Amino acid sequence: MGNNPLEIFIEKCKACGICYTLCPRQAIGSDEQGKVIITEIDKCTKCGICENHCPDYAIIVRREKN
Template sequence: MAKPKLKAHRINRDWCKGCGICVEFCPKKVLELDKEDKAVAVRLEDCIACRMCELRCPDLAIEVVTEDG
């Protein structure tokens, strides 16, 4: 089974409450909180599309989009 290839991170800034859970769970440190305490993907080239951020976000504010779906 091939690894999924990242197309995009969709972060709904209206839903994000800035809890930082996604930042802590990301194994590659792709995400950070910006000056407004909202999640932002700062190192997309490092993303392995593991979806930990998407799975752990309590507000459903993150979607990881891959080429396979």
């Protein structure tokens, strides 16, 4: 994992494309099947838009707890 805040359960992904279209920083993109892949994780701000709008609960954004 390292400093990667995104955990993706690719077996749950139905390739709808909502997460990477809504991502404001283009930190995630699609593979050749249209499923989500991490492209530029350094851009991720952990805003949670992908997590909250994934209809199939395939993405978790890990946030450090204070």
